[in-house]
Amino acid sequence: GAHLKPDRFGMLPVHDAVINNHPDIKDMLGKLELKTADDGMCYLPPEKVAALKEQVKHSDISLSAEELETKMTEVFSIIMKEGVLAAGSLWQEVQYYFMDLGLHPSYFKHFTSTQIARHIHCLLAATKVAQTTNSDYIHFEMEDDDSAFYLTTMEPEKVAIMDGKIAQYVSKFGTADGFSITFMKSEKPAMPEGKYQLGIFVVEKRAYADDGHKTEDMMDESDLKVVASAKFLEERSAEVQQYYQSLINEAMSGRNAVVKVLDPPAHMVEKVGAKMVQLAAYDVERSGKAYISEVNECFRSNDITPKRFYVDTFANGIIVYTCFFDPSSCTEDKLGQLAQTLRYVCHFKHNPKKSALVWDLVLKNLITPEHAIFLITAA
Incomplete structure (x- = not known):
């Protein structure tokens, strides 16, 4: 059957559908398979593969290296079919998120590929806004x-x-x-x-x-x-x-x-x-x-x-x-x-107006929590 294949610029037919505002065609193309292996879109060099294996050595809290690499390509495919980013730049973003950002390995085991793709998409959108406004706040x-x-x-x-x-x-x-x-x-x-x-x-x-x-x-x-x-x-x-x-x-x-x-x-x-x-x-x-x-x-x-x-x-x-x-x-x-x-x-949840000032003193380490309870009770 038909499957999606990038052009020399790393773009898919689904990108044209997005650019030309054809949501029905985008949805139809999004159902086709994206064969990442055939075009080397998700290639990991040997040093990256070695780093990946080191990252997942704690099997009780992480996926295996093969499972994590599979999840990376699944996430890439899901985001790629949204028709926003070119293959090369997107794969770099996915690699950074999975291998360089330093999230705990259990994150990739706990959340599905669809959920992680959504998280990355949100991060990319927030990053673009921050870059546009010349801000470090994401x-x-x-x-x-x-x-x-x-x-x-x-x-x-x-x-x-x-x-x-x-x-x-x-x-x-x-x-x-x-x-x-x-x-x-x-x-x-x-x-x-x-x-x-x-x-x-x-x-x-x-x-x-x-x-x-x-x-x-x-x-x-x-x-x-x-x-x-x-x-x-x-x-x-x-x-x-x-x-x-x-x-x-x-x-x-x-x-x-x-x-x-x-x-x-x-x-x-x-x-x-x-x-x-x-x-x-x-x-x-x-x-x-x-x-x-x-x-x-x-x-x-x-x-x-x-x-x-x-x-x-x-x-x-x-x-x-x-x-x-x-x-x-x-x-x-x-x-x-x-x-x-x-x-x-x-203890500081039920009467916020009464305890807010005292709780602030605790957080600043000016008084102990025990002193705070005494002050609120005596007030």
């Missing part, structure tokens, strides 16, 4: 009813803006709705010539396991398999689920926030000495808040940013943050101070 937001995607350069004040948008988005979910938030930080700038690393946030609405229970009847339930969403149970291994079960048991027992600083198993991280911090807090008002702004303020005030973190909600009102820190970005003292601050995050 940002993009895309919100649907059941999911949202955000990216931003990691300037503290810009991340704070994005935090607010994410908090506003998840607050729209109902009391019976669960959700997850995935955050990934790149090691290198969003653009080869850029200054700032890239942060990616993905929010997904998730239904809790449908076993006849209502969320209001689950407030005393601690069994992870009952209070978690089906998607959560599908994605997390039995070993990882045990970490969550232990945390939920402790939070339910004390009816208070719990923070743990842990040494994760070697197969769950890339680098020796990486640390895992888990926070379990109650959304006691069932308001759908994720404490995303407060938690990220704690990161910023302690001058420490995780390489990645995951947020998961449960039907009993508990929300869990699982954060991974590279050894180069954290010390025991920093993690200890962060844990101490995180323990009091939920």
Whole structure:
């Protein structure tokens, strides 16, 4: 059958359809196969292949080298069929995103080729806007009813803006709705010539396991398999689920926030000495808040940013943050101070007008969280 083939400029027939505003023809051409191997469009030189194999040596958290290379060509094909970029320049962008940007390997395992293609398309669009305005600030937001995607350069004040948008988005979910938030930080700038690393946030609405229970009847339930969403149970291994079960048991027992600083198993991280911090807090008002702004303020005030973190909600009102820190970005003292601050995050949620000034003093390390609680209680 027919398949798409680039001309000498690296363009496809679908590009002509886009340029001449023929959406029906574009859609028809987009269904044809793009044989990237035949024309060398997705060629990786030997040194790149070697780098690719090094990148995916942790098989528990990454794809195999062959799977990752296949996903690269799939993503290339999906974006190429949009008829916007020429083959050569697009392949360079895909290579940079997969191999040079420095996203955690689990990102490419977690998200599908279609999702990654969408993320790259958003990044390319945001980059063009930044270049046009001669700015280093790259940002993009895309919100649907059941999911949202955000990216931003990691300037503290810009991340704070994005935090607010994410908090506003998840607050729209109902009391019976669960959700997850995935955050990934790149090691290198969003653009080869850029200054700032890239942060990616993905929010997904998730239904809790449908076993006849209502969320209001689950407030005393601690069994992870009952209070978690089906998607959560599908994605997390039995070993990882045990970490969550232990945390939920402790939070339910004390009816208070719990923070743990842990040494994760070697197969769950890339680098020796990486640390895992888990926070379990109650959304006691069932308001759908994720404490995303407060938690990220704690990161910023302690001058420490995780390489990645995951947020998961449960039907009993508990929300869990699982954060991974590279050894180069954290010390025991920093993690200890962060844990101490995180323990009091939920106390500053219910009366923001009353506690805002006091909480700001905590974030500036002028008073301890314990002093802040005393001041708010005595006010």
